[in-house]
Amino acid sequence: MRKITLLLLLAVLLVTAGSCGDDDEKIDTKLIKGxxxxxxxxxxxxxxxxxxxxxxxxxxSWGQLTTYYLTAQGGRVNDKVYxxxxxxxxxxxxxxxxxxxxxxxxxxxPWENDDRYVVEKLTATxxxxxxWENGDSKTTLTFKRRNDLK
Numbered sequence: 001m002r003k004i005t006l007l008l009l010l011a012v013l014l015v016t017a018g019s020c021g022d023d024d025e026k027i028d029t030k031l032i033k034g035x036x037x038x039x040x041x042x043x044x045x046x047x048x049x050x051x052x053x054x055x056x057x058x059x060x061s062w063g064q065l066t067t068y069y070l071t072a073q074g075g076r077v078n079d080k081v082y083x084x085x086x087x088x089x090x091x092x093x094x095x096x097x098x099x100x101x102x103x104x105x106x107x108x109x110p111w112e113n114d115d116r117y118v119v120e121k122l123t124a125t126x127x128x129x130x131x132w133e134n135g136d137s138k139t140t141l142t143f144k145r146r147n148d149l150k
Contacts, residue, residue: 027095027122029086030060036127036143046070046077049146052084061086065099070149086119095119097129117141 038048047070054063065082080101087096101113117129124145131139 026089027119029089029095029119029122031122031124032084032086032097032119032127033060033063035146035149037146038141039144040140040142046072048079049076049149050143051149061088095122096132 032052033054034052036050036052038050049068049070051066051068052063053066054060062083062085065084067079067082068076069079070076082102083100085098087094089095095118097117097119099115099117116132118132119127120130120140121128126145127143129141129143131141
């Protein structure tokens, strides 16, 4: 009887351990949408805001990014406009964020205006991006969410 109890307990432990996955560690890329203030990686004296927008809820993985500065009076000074796309965490081992400048194309290769980042952390309040480029894998940008901006 004791062996049966031990075998049942072992089976329960194996099922419990086997059901533990890394789903809790998966990045929820839908959290990118919104207003983010750059808190590191910039020399700006005024708050620098990244505003990630999507066309609608079904286009959660891509959209338009507008960057702007906040003035001391609370106004905004628009800076640049980009297209952005984030990879699907179900398809990639790392989550990538591609940002493409929508202004003048410099050079012949349109990819010269494309910046790629690895999404290191993305929560409801914090985002950390690491530059993904040959020779520059240490540059990181840290953001805090700004729910007080419209």
